[in-house]
Amino acid sequence: MMSRLCLALAALAMFAASAEAQIGRQGGPMDITSDRLEVIDAESRAIFSGNVDAAQGDTRLRADEIQVFFDQNSRSAASAASGFGEVQRVIATGEVFYVTPEEVARGDRAVYQIATETITMTGNVVLTRGENVITGSCLVADLATGRSQVNPPQCGGSDGEPATTSAGRVRAVLFPSSSGEEENESDGDTGE
Numbered sequence: 595m596m597s598r599l600c601l602a603l604a605a606l607a608m609f610a611a612s613a614e615a616q617i618g619r620q621g622g623p624m625d626i627t628s629d630r631l632e633v634i635d636a637e638s639r640a641i642f643s644g645n646v647d648a649a650q651g652d653t654r655l656r657a658d659e660i661q662v663f664f665d666q667n668s669r670s671a672a673s674a675a676s677g678f679g680e681v682q683r684v685i686a687t688g689e690v691f692y693v694t695p696e697e698v699a700r701g702d703r704a705v706y707q708i709a710t711e712t713i714t715m716t717g718n719v720v721l722t723r724g725e726n727v728i729t730g731s732c733l734v735a736d737l738a739t740g741r742s743q744v745n746p747p748q749c750g751g752s753d754g755e756p757a758t759t760s761a762g763r764v765r766a767v768l769f770p771s772s773s774g775e776e777e778n779e780s781d782g783d784t785g786e
Contacts, residue, residue: 617650617684617692617706624650626660638664638679646686652695657704658688683707690715692735697723699733705750711738714750725769731762 617624629644640662642648648655665682684706692699692713702717715733721744722728732749735742744764 617648617653617655622651624648626662628660638666640664648684654691654693655684655686655704655706656689656691656693657686659686661685661687681708697721699735701733710736712736716749719744726767728764728766730764 626648628642628646632641643659646657646660662684663682665679686704690701690704699721701715701719704715706713713735719730719733730744733744734746
């Protein structure tokens with residue numbers, strides 16, 4: 595019974611620290627649900643597994659497994675008792691979906707680095723915005739600037755894994771907007 599209470603308190607403290615992480619532009623608390631939770635205090639790590647859904651505002655990160663790593667060097671007074679500090683990085687594996695109101699990114703693995711506000715998604719990446727679809731082997735999205743790259747020269751390497759060279763080609767299927775078509779029709783030659 596005592597170990598369950600300690601685990602529950604650790605999880606609650608972790609959620610307080612997780613609220614500082616930003617997966618979306620709106621901020622606020624990060625609400626994570628899953629089938630299971632394992633907390634490894636000695637490694638400053640929490641592993642959510644089974645149908646994991648992390649939501650923050652109107653942004654969602656869904657995956658088979660999400661690991662949350664904490665920086666013990668930045669522990670606040672509130673989190674010091676539990677051993678958790680600020681969220682350092684989040685690694686999502688399995689079928690990974692990063693969903694915003696404007697777009698959906700899908701891949702096999704994603705690493706979100708809090709300090710640089712970047713998400714690196716690898717493995718059969720598909721980025722969809724409206725009807726437009728872009729595919730590649732790697733997507734690097736800078737959430738602070740809004741700049742994204744598909745198959746950049748170097749991919750990954752920020753989570754202890756070695757950086758790799760992006761393989762394959764980028765494919766984009768882009769549809770003209772209906773408003774653009776209307777403008778072209780009104781600006782075009784009327785044939786008179």
